[in-house]
Amino acid sequence: MAAGQTERGVPLSTLNPKFLHTNSTSHTWPFSAIAELIDNAYDVNAKQIWIDKTQIKDQECLTFMDNGNGLSYDMMHQMLSFGFSDKKAVNGKHPIGMYGNGFKSGSMRLGQDAIVLSKSKTDLCVGMLSQTYLKKIRAEQITVPIISIKKPEANNVLEEHRASLRDILDHSPFNTQEELLTELQAIESTGSSTGTRIIVWNLRRTFARHMEFDFTTDRYDIRIPSDVLESTTEPDQRPERSDSSIRESDLSLRAYCSILYLKPCMQINIRGQKVETQxxxxxxxxxxxxxxxxxxxxxxxxxxxxxxxxxxxxxxxxxxxxxxxxxxxxxxxxxxxxxxxxxxxxxxxxxxxxxxxxxxxxxxxxxxxxxxxxxxxxxxxxxxxxxxxxxxxxxxxxxxxxxTEKRLDQNWAQCDECQQWRRLPDGINTEKLPEEWFCYMNPDPQFRSCETKEESEDSDSEQPTNLKTYKIQ
Amino acid sequence: MAAGQTERGVPLSTLNPKFLHTNSTSHTWPFSAIAELIDNAYDVNAKQIWIDKTQIKDQECLTFMDNGNGLSYDMMHQMLSFGFSDKKAVNGKHPIGMYGNGFKSGSMRLGQDAIVLSKSKTDLCVGMLSQTYLKKIRAEQITVPIISIKKPEANNVLEEHRASLRDILDHSPFNTQEELLTELQAIESTGSSTGTRIIVWNLRRTFARHMEFDFTTDRYDIRIPSDVLESTTEPDQRPERSDSSIRESDLSLRAYCSILYLKPCMQINIRGQKVETQxxxxxxxxxxxxxxxxxxxxxxxxxxxxxxxxxxxxxxxxxxxxxxxxxxxxxxxxxxxxxxxxxxxxxxxxxxxxxxxxxxxxxxxxxxxxxxxxxxxxxxxxxxxxxxxxxxxxxxxxxxxxxTEKRLDQNWAQCDECQQWRRLPDGINTEKLPEEWFCYMNPDPQFRSCETKEESEDSDSEQPTNLKTYKIQ
Structure with missing residues (x-):
């Protein structure tokens, strides 16, 4: 064990590569691992995130791309380290992350290896967290190759990052600097100049060597094979779930994402199709x-x-x-x-x-x-x-x-531009709205612009009420 | 973030002190944290472990002392690091630990701070993992002061460990080198020349500032206050438990320890009294x-x-x-x-x-x-x-x-010397055996010595049987 120490000579606690697996074992349900990566996009103020399954050079991969603020070199290093979380509330929106562990536990639960490509205002930055790489170089500690490129030039890796670049090209799916830069370009396809793209490969397989996800039953979803759950006599024994009936949100990432946030303010896209939230x-x-x-x-x-x-x-x-x-x-x-x-x-x-x-x-x-x-x-x-x-x-x-049949009332629609919610007048069937909806389409002129602040949900008639009228009677 | 790197210049992933808390949040039931520390004693081949609650200079502490092999400096550093586990099977007994995380997640769940004192054949060794200390020195990484003393001299701390010694004396309950050595001596009270003593202080308190454990209801037990569980409408929501009725092993450490190992081969003592296993x-x-x-x-x-x-x-x-x-x-x-x-x-x-x-x-x-x-x-x-x-x-x-009333058959007794199990002849009531029982007391002369290897449980009449005779009929 190569032991580091402080200047004064006190030993540092160190990280064995095996800890990446240890740390991921708290996610026994794979969607909880995916949720960690979605939370990270949420916390860098992304308006949208795209979750896809793709193939890179014969490798099945999961990709997570957002149009948030992107990461600087230091933020990338924190993301690839443990317990660093200095996320702060922005415009009243509180960050979800607090433990500084979501990326590590989530990505290493889904696959053996992950690469993070990011564009911030000032930098291009790439970092790699790879169990396969660490095993191959027989690392005794967790090393995390990171490179950054200052933006105006945008093709020269800093001299001090040469060793990291070498390791990334040797051990990631991208074997030349050009391939890396092309992959970084993909972030701009979101229409934003900043954002982050995470690629997880060597995805987890079941004991029978099948992929743990079902990508074929629904071409626009990522599902947990349903026989897996139906054939067991005790569905509630997914330890992270508490009740005994299987719900769609247990098996379908799309269904889970539709309820993942109480007030959805980031658009989640799974395999090219937007998740309908409510x-x-x-x-x-x-x-x-x-x-x-x-x-x-x-x-x-x-x-x-x-x-x-x-x-x-x-x-x-x-x-x-x-x-x-x-x-x-x-x-x-x-x-x-x-x-x-x-x-x-x-x-x-x-x-x-x-x-x-x-x-x-x-x-x-x-x-x-x-x-x-x-x-x-x-x-x-x-x-x-x-x-x-x-x-x-x-x-x-x-x-x-x-x-009883339920009334369709209190309809709200979310603007695909500003992500704010607008209350629609009675009688409008939200199911008949166009797939893309914007504030300017709002029948209510008071809230017809993205500039207008969202109406409070509580301004409706359902004020806190005394629940005990039945007792008074 | 003080960033270390390899000789080649690839950054190391680092550990923020906050990660100690993060890492402990998987233990939502405190006995699962205690079990991690018991497992560690089991894995260093301790024959006995003593779990106590004590006071050191007005600080309530939990102590865990075993008479196992003790730790060398390197083993101590691994124990205070993450993911290092090279435990191997000894004499056919497989180690439980595999993740290299038990001490960290367990001790930091029970309290803010822990000190480990250990005597191996060659060294005296002391290490400290303390959230209070790291906060006070505003550490940006997890530093773990460790000192070792070679055994023949047994009072001179190595020169290179001076800084660690300073930090331990300044931030642990033991403020002089003499106090530390006295505490190390306590290990010999186990009758063994090697062993490990863990002291956890700044024990966790509930929101109402009470201790999370009840030490008074049973003077010889460590209990989870029962009102805590009884008053809730949903006992099974201790997330780590799966059923709805409360069992004694959920509330009593003594009851839990009595079933913690399938074949008990280490004596567990809680607050001075041996746990009766079966x-x-x-x-x-x-x-x-x-x-x-x-x-x-x-x-x-x-x-x-x-x-x-x-x-x-x-x-x-x-x-x-x-x-x-x-x-x-x-x-x-x-x-x-x-x-x-x-x-x-x-x-x-x-x-x-x-x-x-x-x-x-x-x-x-x-x-x-x-x-x-x-x-x-x-x-x-x-x-x-x-x-x-x-x-x-x-x-x-x-x-x-x-x-129906159950027969008391197949009685086995465990020797307090060699920890092996001996089958007793029919008709002997195990409840009437003396509290300390040794092989030489065995009525069966074939198994009356600690030298004799344990009889296999399977040698009794209950061979694997075809369960389906009811179908054949």
């Missing part, structure tokens, strides 16, 4: 909002309840953290009893909790247990309230709430 | 053995089924990996139906699977799903078989199997 309030009926004030946290947390318009089989609490989905369709309280609360969705953003290593759960702390207890109680009140109200308004109606 | 075959009735041959693995894996003698409420599959418990009481197949398979325990050692980051689950792979499917099928056959046999032998008996 504001949560647009997908629910009988919406009630209430609030929760966690102990020791001086903040009021809104909780939204409603009945799922799309499918009564998908119900439970959607728990987000800084806009990012952590736990989906989580069964709490009365939902755990069969036939209870079917179709009910609760939505809460828990910035006061701590996500776990793989961002698929929260640390099992006091705060977490309190939050769950509280949400469970409120959920039960909500269910009673809705039943009571329906009984009162129509005593002879015996159809359960979850079986 | 061979699994001694705790089951109606034992049947069958086998499973995983795809692509040229090995026959035994599965043992039986009815739990102690408690019919604790049932499910116990999944071990290299002798270490990974998943406990895991519900598969027919166990998932209420009233089905109550009291049935299945035991399987899955060395062909890959444990996850926190060693509380297996990677959700093809192999895993196949194994579970197979175990589920065999379990169902076992239940049918037992019901059929009982019906046949006594057609009028309608008491369910799980309600």
């Amino acid at each position: 504001l949560i309030s647009g997908s629910l009926e009988y919406i009630k909002k209430c609030t929760y004030m966690p102990m020791f946290v001086n903040e009021i947390i809104p909780i939204t309840f409603g009945y799922n318009k799309m499918s009564k089989d998908q119900y439970g609490i959607m728990m987000y953290y800084k806009n990012r989905l952590i736990k989906a369709y989580h069964s709490v309280g009365c939902l755990r009893n069969v036939n209870n609360g079917i179709g009910v969705i609760g939505v809460i953003e828990c910035n006061f909790l701590k996500p776990t290593h793989n961002k698929q759960d929260f640390d099992y702390s006091d705060e977490y247990r309190n939050a769950i207890r509280n949400v469970a109680t409120k959920l039960e009140e909500y269910c009673k309230e809705i039943r009571f109200k329906r009984k009162k308004s129509n005593p002879s109606d015996n159809v359960p709430v979850e079986e | 061979l699994i075959s001694g705790s089951l009735e109606y034992i049947k053995k069958c086998t499973y041959m995983p795809m692509f693995v040229n090995e026959i894996i035994p599965i043992t089924f039986g009815y739990n003698k102690m408690s019919k409420d604790q049932y499910g599959i116990m999944m071990y990996y290299k002798n270490r418990l990974i998943k406990a009481y895991h519900s598969v197949g027919c166990l998932r139906n209420v009233n089905n398979g109550i009291g049935v325990i299945g035991v399987i050692e899955c060395n062909f699977l890959k444990p996850t980051h926190n060693k509380q689950d297996f990677d959700y792979s093809d192999e895993y799903r196949n194994a579970i499917r197979n175990v589920a099928t065999k379990l169902e056959e076992y239940c049918k078989e037992i019901r059929f046999k009982r019906k046949k032998s006594n057609p009028s008996d309608n008491v369910p199997v799980e309600e």
Whole structure:
């Protein structure tokens, strides 16, 4: 073990190449690894990300390209190191990343090797994190070749990066400097002068040497082979999932990405097709909002309840953290009893909790247990309230709430230019909107320009309400 | 970020002090963090480990002391680094550690700071991994002060370790070299000249500033406060646990340690009292053995089924990996139906699977799903078989199997000297054995000496059997 030390002579803790695998073992569900790479694009303020499967010189690859700010040499080195995260809130948008580990754990879960190509305002920059390379050179520590090219010249690698360039050309799919530059050019195809392109190769295969993803069933999706899940007697044993029925978002990256952010503000494209997202309030009926004030946290947390318009089989609490989905369709309280609360969705953003290593759960702390207890109680009140109200308004109606036809109300559309959401007037069917929609198409002149700030979701009629009218009666 | 590089000029990936926390977030259940430290003692061939809670200069501490081989300077540096694991099988005993991450993730989950004191045959060695220290010196990388003292002199720290010594004395609970040496002496109280002593301080506290462990309810145990779990509506949401009823092993470290190893071969002492372990075959009735041959693995894996003698409420599959418990009481197949398979325990050692980051689950792979499917099928056959046999032998008996009184048979005792297991003749009540038991007390003269090799468990009457006699009938 080649041991480094500080100037004073105190040893440094070092990183064995095997740790890249160790560190990736917290992702047992591959979409949670992909989500880490999507989060990174989100955190560099990308407006769009493109996820593709491609072949480079006979190698199957996954690519992730965004039009965010791009990375400088130092940022690239941080991304290829461990625990460096100095992401800060920009314009009120809080970064998701906090552990400085997402790229490493995510990319090394998906494949053996990854290369990151990036264009920032001032630099072109390429870095490589490759287990195959480290094995081949018999590295005792994790070395991460990085090159940068200052922008005006844009073809001369700095002298001090020559060794890194050599290693990248020898051990990545790109064997000449020209090929690398061409690949960097691809970023401009996004229409932006800055952005980042990640290529993962030597993708993980199953024990039977099949690819772990199914790319053929849906040409516009990346799927987990469904027989894999259906044939098992215990679907909830994907450890990162909590309930027993298989949902489309467990198997389809497209479905998962459509709910990955509470308020989608980055367009996600999978294999050439945009993911249709929706504001949560647009997908629910009988919406009630209430609030929760966690102990020791001086903040009021809104909780939204409603009945799922799309499918009564998908119900439970959607728990987000800084806009990012952590736990989906989580069964709490009365939902755990069969036939209870079917179709009910609760939505809460828990910035006061701590996500776990793989961002698929929260640390099992006091705060977490309190939050769950509280949400469970409120959920039960909500269910009673809705039943009571329906009984009162129509005593002879015996159809359960979850079986009634849901109104299509509160439609919102997202502008493909500015990514802001605009409320559409009643009666407009969002399914009939053109695939690309822009603010200038808005029937409501008040919000017909990208310059206009987004309307608050809370300005609608569903103000926090006292849930206990059924008790007063 | 102070960036190191190789001689050729390729940057090294570096470690930010914050990564110590990041890396610990996969342990959401604190006993899984403690288990990592117990595994380390097991892997250095300790015969005993002592786990205690103590106070050092007003600081509440957890201590872990073993009488294993101790660590050299290089081994200490590996233990304080990431991903270094070159543990090898010794005398047929396979090491559990494989990721080179247990000490870091475990200790940093339990507290902010840890010091490791070790005596090997040739060295005295002390190392420190401390988040408080790194914060105070504003470290940009993880520095790990390590000192070693060659044994004959045993009081002079090597000149090149002076800076490390300074940092340890300034930032650990031991402020003089004498205090450190005294603490190293404590290892000899184990009766062994080699061993390791780990002290964790600045123990984690809950949001309400309480200690996360309950040390008072049972003076001889380390417990997770039970109100914490009982008050929640969803006990199974400790993400690392899979079923909904709370078991003693979830709350009591003593209970957890009693099942932590399939074949206990290291004595675990918690707060001064030995953990009573048991061979699994001694705790089951109606034992049947069958086998499973995983795809692509040229090995026959035994599965043992039986009815739990102690408690019919604790049932499910116990999944071990290299002798270490990974998943406990895991519900598969027919166990998932209420009233089905109550009291049935299945035991399987899955060395062909890959444990996850926190060693509380297996990677959700093809192999895993196949194994579970197979175990589920065999379990169902076992239940049918037992019901059929009982019906046949006594057609009028309608008491369910799980309600019948279990025989106390197949008693084994473990020698406190050599840690080997000895089968006791029928009729001896193991509960009435003296607290310390040695081979020379064995009524069976054939196995009355520590020199005699342990009898194979399989030499008893429970050979692998065809489970399907009920079908043939």
